[in-house]
Amino acid sequence: MNIAVMFLELGKGFITTVEIFMLTLIFSLPLGLIISFGRMSKNCILRTITKFYISVMRGTPLMLQLIVVYFGPFYVFGLQLSRSYRFIAVILAFVLNYAAYFAEIYRSGIESMPKGQYEAAKVLGYTKGQTFFKIILPQVIKRVMPSITNETITLVKDTSLAFVLSIVEMFTTAKQIAASETTIMPLMVAGLFYYIFNLAVALGMELIERKLNYYR
Incomplete structure (x- = not known):
């Protein structure tokens, strides 16, 4: 396989990686805020439920959550799901997982605000x-x-776990090429892709943070 073809194949996998990353952020950030409200609720039942949910999501591996979300509907309800559900299951598992982390981040920020501002x-x-x-x-x-920036950077790398449900993202593509061509080069190129992606994310988040400096 020549270099051009390798980059083309990795590029296709990279698009899937970006899709997982973007969809997870779009849904998990607002969901995390909603969950944080439940976590801080005066209602004991709601607070306990959200606290348990966060505990489960943060206390079990994301890989296991992916498997449960995908196979759960079949084994629990006997539902026959199409192959297209694989990608939906990946997004759903990622969103539920990261929303729990974002919820605790939001909660810490909200509870750190002086009560005088409310008054x-x-x-x-x-x-x-x-x-x-x-x-x-x-x-x-x-x-x-x-x-949030730290969690977002972690998300970029966690997208590689989509291989558990046979979703061919960039890292899976790199492994397949490396195995078939018996060379480590595709993995090195994939590592470079991840680094550049994370660098872009970090710079973007830093830009947003600078724009919020007037809140100092």
């Missing part, structure tokens, strides 16, 4: 919703950006 907003006539979304949340995002 001041109340005096100014803000509703609870206005107080949170206009005053608290922008500051929370600024505070938790480093932690």
Whole structure:
């Protein structure tokens, strides 16, 4: 296999990697915020449920969660699922997993906010919703950006776990080429792809963080 063909094949796998990465972020970030509300709820039942959910998602391997999400509907409900469900199962498992981590990140940021800000907003006539979304949340995002960046970079590398459900992303493609051509070069190129991708993500998050500097 020549270099051009190898890069073409890795490029196809890279597109799948980016799809998993983007879809996971799009759904897990807002879901994590919703779960954090449940985690901080005054309702004991809701708080216990969300706390247990976070504990399970963070306490078990993502690889196992992928298997459960994919095979669970068949073994529990007897549902016959199409092959296209593999990709949906990957996204679902990734979203559920990362939402748990993001929920704890949001919670730490929200609980670190001084109570005086809530009291001041109340005096100014803000509703609870206005107080949170206009005053608290922008500051929370600024505070938790480093932690979110770390999780986002980890997500880039975790996309390689999609091979468990036979989703051919970049790392799986690199392994297949390396095995068939008996060369380590595809793996080295894949490593370079991951590094450049992570570098771009880190720079993008750093840019966002700088734009939020006015909250200091």
